[in-house]
């Protein structure tokens with residue numbers, strides 16, 4: 001239901017942030033729901049989005065500065081007051097176009113209306129101190145884990161792991177990229193239009209775009225709301241990050257093929273595969289969650305794709321349904337920690353627990369093993385994730401090959417298909433600082449024709 005509203009955008013931002021920080025709501029979903037349910041003018045919607053994402057992106061740094069501006073520990077403060085202080089501090093420290101006076105005044109007003117009236121003096125005092133202090137010079141901190149974690153707002157355990165995997169310089173660059181703006185990217189539906197024509201059509205609807213960095217099918221949105229365009233309704237494009245588009249090229253699909261997408265919802269890659277098949281062939285789009293089947297159907301319906309068949313099922317049990325060696329191509333776009341998409345979904349870095357990541361490789365390997373049985377000899381199996389954790393990527397593939405190296409090999413021709421040099425044989429890791437895209441991992445495995 002659409003509720004007309006005249007409420008202050010900062011009040012909306014505060015309520016959304018409160019849900020993300022204290023109820024573990026996903027940032028993109030909480031924002032999407034709140035903006036959908038209220039008819040905010042576009043300018044206000046942009047402001048709310050920036051304050052919410054910006055505050056979550058910079059949470060560590062903001063909490064540190066707030067803590068050093070208060071006598072008691074920051075996290076002992078009243079829940080709503082914490083939220084008001086965090087978002088007001090974000091405006092003071094990172095939003096040049098908001099004058100300090102306005103950020104402090106609005107914070108105090110919010111404390112009166114939504115926080116605790118009696119604490120307005122406290123909010124005023126803390127915010128004034130934050131304004132005076134500014135962002136400290138973190139380069140003084142000797143320990144690189146603490147320094148990077150505080151300067152770029154990431155949890156220390158994650159920075160430590162990334163330093164172990166990629167070294168200090170890459171980790172710093174990755175963390176800095178994660179707090180930058182995430183761009184919205186589009187994938188042209190080649191069955192309907194070409195990139196140049198789509199760009200013109202979008203421009204005619206007030207949407208500015210620029211060609212993507214990684215594929216000839218992608219556009220980066222630089223202005224306007226592409227979601228509301230008639231090109232979107234008509235199926236001329238889909239929203240998809242460029243790194244995800246590479247997965248379909250890695251699969252090397254051809255018209256007439258029978259393809260399995262084992263973990264398919266919401267259907268972005270399944271629909272891209274169908275487009276590359278020229279809608280001639282079959283894509284079985286499987287996902288474990290029944291409610292997500294609708295998402296796949298909706299996407300395929302909007303794109304007018306007939307070759308996508310959605311189904312609900314556990315990818316680790318697909319051999320109960322399909323005979324072995326049924327498919328020409330198999331994609332395992334595995335459930336993962338999502339730590340490559342921190343730029344677009346910043347809450348992931350705060351909500352993900354180290355212990356949760358430790359459980360994922362076992363599930364990923366189980367799905368990969370089962371899906372592999374369904375691939376015909378000579379076919380290609382692609383394993384991909386939107387994470388940059390080696391234990392979910394290269395290590396899963398290494399375990400797989402330890403067990404099945406006699407029937408599978410890494411496919412060296414991956415480079416030419418995705419137009420990028422592999423980081424290891426048949427594998428490509430994309431870090432978020434490299435192309436402005438999500439962090440992503442793709443491995444291409446070929447099933448040997450003859451058992452070696």
Ligand SMILES: C[S@@+](CC[C@H](N)C(=O)[O-])C[C@H]1O[C@@H](n2cnc3c(N)ncnc32)[C@H](O)[C@@H]1O
Nearest residue numbers: 263264265266267268269287288314315333335
């Ligand atoms: C990375 S997402 C897939 C994104 C999708 N390929 C796309 O491009 O739109 C991983 C998906 O795996 C699904 N999933 C998790 N465990 C699964 C399982 N055991 N079997 C099948 N799907 C599973 C999740 O519901 C989630 O939708």
